[in-house]
Amino acid sequence: MTSLSPVEKSDRIISLDVMRGFSLLGIFIINMISFHSPFLYADAYTWWQHPDDKMFYPWIDVFVQASFYPLFAMMFGYGLAIQQRRSSLKGTSFYPMAVRRLLGLLVIGCIHAFVIWSGDILINYALFGLLLLLFMKLSGKVLLWIGGLAFILPQLFFSILLFLVSLVDETGVTHFTDIQALQSSVQAYGSGSIQDIFIQRWKDWYNVNGPANIFFLMLSILPMLLIGAGAGKLQLLEKVKNHRLGWSITLIVAVILGISIKSLPILVEPNLAYSYIQDFLGGPFLSVSYAAIFALLLINKKITKWFRPLAAAGRMSLTNYLLQSVIGTLIFYSYGLGLYGQVTLITGTLLAIGIFAMQVILSEMWLAKFKQGPVEKAWRMFTYGRKCPVKERDM
Numbered sequence: 449m450t451s452l453s454p455v456e457k458s459d460r461i462i463s464l465d466v467m468r469g470f471s472l473l474g475i476f477i478i479n480m481i482s483f484h485s486p487f488l489y490a491d492a493y494t495w496w497q498h499p500d501d502k503m504f505y506p507w508i509d510v511f512v513q514a515s516f517y518p519l520f521a522m523m524f525g526y527g528l529a530i531q532q533r534r535s536s537l538k539g540t541s542f543y544p545m546a547v548r549r550l551l552g553l554l555v556i557g558c559i560h561a562f563v564i565w566s567g568d569i570l571i572n573y574a575l576f577g578l579l580l581l582l583f584m585k586l587s588g589k590v591l592l593w594i595g596g597l598a599f600i601l602p603q604l605f606f607s608i609l610l611f612l613v614s615l616v617d618e619t620g621v622t623h624f625t626d627i628q629a630l631q632s633s634v635q636a637y638g639s640g641s642i643q644d645i646f647i648q649r650w651k652d653w654y655n656v657n658g659p660a661n662i663f664f665l666m667l668s669i670l671p672m673l674l675i676g677a678g679a680g681k682l683q684l685l686e687k688v689k690n691h692r693l694g695w696s697i698t699l700i701v702a703v704i705l706g707i708s709i710k711s712l713p714i715l716v717e718p719n720l721a722y723s724y725i726q727d728f729l730g731g732p733f734l735s736v737s738y739a740a741i742f743a744l745l746l747i748n749k750k751i752t753k754w755f756r757p758l759a760a761a762g763r764m765s766l767t768n769y770l771l772q773s774v775i776g777t778l779i780f781y782s783y784g785l786g787l788y789g790q791v792t793l794i795t796g797t798l799l800a801i802g803i804f805a806m807q808v809i810l811s812e813m814w815l816a817k818f819k820q821g822p823v824e825k826a827w828r829m830f831t832y833g834r835k836c837p838v839k840e841r842d843m
Contacts, residue, residue, distance in 0.1 A: 460763070461530075463685050463746045466755045467739055468523050468762030473804050474516030475569075476772045477508065480800040482567050483776035484791050486633040488652055491623040493718040501793040508797070510710045514731030517569055519738055520765075521669050522676030524573055525580060529680025532584055543581060545831060550577045552830035556766070556823065565773040566652035570766075576670045580677060588681030595674030602667050603729045610721035621720040629655075637781050638788035645781060668728055672735075688743045699740035706734030760811040761804075767821030768807050775803055 481487045485495070492509070496502050528546065535542035557570030583591060614621045629651075636648035657665065679685070688695055709730030713722040746752050761768055778784035779799075780791075791799070814821065820828065 461685050462759050463743055464523055465759035465762035467742050468765045469758035471516045471520040472765055472768055474512050476800045476804055477512050477797055479567055480796045484780045484796045486630045489626040489629040491625045496793055498792050504794055506714050514727035515734040518672045518732040519735035521672035525673040525676025526680035529677045546581055549831040550574045552827050560770055561653050565777055566649045572665055572669050576673055580673045588678045591674050591678030595671045595678055599671035607725040607729050610724050614721040634789050639782050689747055695740050695744055699737055702733045702737035706730055706737050757808045757812050760815050761808045764811045764821035767823040
């Protein structure tokens, strides 16, 4: 029986890697805010005092916030479907490999969340990815339907419910700043000891991922994994040329819905109800529009060449994602430069873009000599249970 092995460069789908790279940039821009400021506990609509930051934040809120982790989740599901297809073609068992792969990601996520930065997303991808395996025997169309319904029905229900609450009791959905938690965060990350930072990191992680939120996290991530897996089974990215009209219609609809819904806090009222609707309902629509834009653009081979550096960053997405957290915390936490709470939103965003540009260059340089990133290599060894040389010039 032929053994299952990782995807070779000749088998890769460049649009998938480009979307991963683009997702990394968007995720970094949002994560950078939490690296340098107590974003988790502050009302973002009143926190920024500098006039330029006040004008800039709505753009991030509409076009970046909650619009990239769904895209990355869809690409994660798509990649898992590719692994399943390759497993079937080679006559190997997919599920043991997939379980090892997701457990390996869970370990990496735990190290990231509790040793480096609390805003980890890998734990959720790993846990909900294990749930995704329960559906992977279904057809691509069925997965798309289940994922679509699992997204739209609960989010519509909670969106309507919160909208009605906002009409009855405006104070119940008012944004607020948790002063005590905010001060604790600034003290721990800005000037605290390693122990202080560890305790604060745990509190931050639990506030986001604890029992009170895990259900909503599942509703926001698992449907995207299902949609991505369904698209992967149907090989939608590989068949864009044959379905340009469908992709174009999807783009138009997703852009209109995404931007309209995500603009609600700015156009109507920046309260908790509209923020929920903005992120959990509008975010995924905008994610789909980003995917459609790149899928259509990359039909053109000349344009594809321009995006190859971004694809290189996407091929090393796990390494780059973790490196972003290491760099961000070293710049702002007390054990590094200690600049926590001392930079503006625009400065932080420019810093994120600059660091990401360096990551793109370094990813190209690394992949010119090696087959994959260093963390991907470790994950590969855990998944496939054997050592493989990383270095590969003929790729």
